[in-house]
Amino acid sequence: MCQLLGMNCNVPTDICFSFEGFSTRGGKTDDHRDGWGIAFFEGKGCRFFLDAKPSVFSPVAEFVRHYPIHSTHVIAHIRKATQGKVTLENCHPFRRELWGRYWVFAHNGDLPGFDPKDFSFYQPVGNTDSEKAFCLILERFREYFPQKKPPLEKLYSVLKEVSEKLAQKGIFNYLLSDGEHFFAHCSTKLSYIVRQAPFAAAHLIDQDVTVDFSELTSPSDRVAVIATTPLTDNEVWTQILPGELLVFQDGLPHKFP
Numbered sequence: 001m002c003q004l005l006g007m008n009c010n011v012p013t014d015i016c017f018s019f020e021g022f023s024t025r026g027g028k029t030d031d032h033r034d035g036w037g038i039a040f041f042e043g044k045g046c047r048f049f050l051d052a053k054p055s056v057f058s059p060v061a062e063f064v065r066h067y068p069i070h071s072t073h074v075i076a077h078i079r080k081a082t083q084g085k086v087t088l089e090n091c092h093p094f095r096r097e098l099w100g101r102y103w104v105f106a107h108n109g110d111l112p113g114f115d116p117k118d119f120s121f122y123q124p125v126g127n128t129d130s131e132k133a134f135c136l137i138l139e140r141f142r143e144y145f146p147q148k149k150p151p152l153e154k155l156y157s158v159l160k161e162v163s164e165k166l167a168q169k170g171i172f173n174y175l176l177s178d179g180e181h182f183f184a185h186c187s188t189k190l191s192y193i194v195r196q197a198p199f200a201a202a203h204l205i206d207q208d209v210t211v212d213f214s215e216l217t218s219p220s221d222r223v224a225v226i227a228t229t230p231l232t233d234n235e236v237w238t239q240i241l242p243g244e245l246l247v248f249q250d251g252l253p254h255k256f257p
Helices: 016-024 059-066 129-144 152-167
Strands: 003-013 036-042 045-051 071-078 094-098 101-110 171-177 182-185 191-196 201-203 210-212 222-227 245-249 252-254
Touching: 003 016, 003 101, 003 171, 003 182, 003 245, 016 059, 016 071, 016 222, 036 101, 045 059, 045 101, 071 101, 071 171, 094 129, 101 129, 129 152, 129 171, 152 171, 152 182, 152 245, 191 252, 222 252
Parallel strands: none
Antiparallel strands: 003 071, 003 222, 036 045, 036 071, 094 101, 101 171, 171 182, 182 245, 191 222, 201 210, 245 252
8 A cells, every 4th residue: 555754843844854765665665656746835835746657766756855845734645556547647645725725635545445426526536546535525624614714623523524434444544734734544554753852863764864853953843754654763653543633733743532
């Protein structure tokens, strides 16, 4: 199956270090060779990069690895196809507009037999179960809150309900953000780490690369990195529990009742 990478922080930060290790899994240290993508929120704008080539061979991925785009919300994905052909329209993350904001979604898992046909507004462009699930989530948001984005607690409640129903159909790990709130849902496997003062050095699992964050950060910085499996071997990552939906804000995870 696919792998996810996300970042949420309290100040705009680049993801070059994490993406260096993560993108290696797209055909070198792992077999996720069926395309990749990454989205960076900048205010209400969103930079978007997709490629159907494996990330280890993609010139676009090479560009992203060495271009320090600063963002507070980032979602990345490397694909191992379970449903849908290896084409650009089936690459994650997916993006749609709702309430005057871009929403970005990436999924790791498989929803066998999930093929809804009753979309009233959002339509899938490709033929993956993942994009259909994203369209369904946004459809439910529009049904419950047609005019504007609700308070976070109400939005969380609807998303939790939809996520639980979709998770009953298979494996449903995902990352979702509108550049204001960052959601992470675990069905089987998803971990995170929060880096904050006192900062230390981190070493990648997939590459022999070490970065000393104490040399690159200020004491008030805080960065949460979310990944399908840990990216570093000298830090303590927290496993998100199956069925858990977390909201990350300013680099910290939150869970509502």
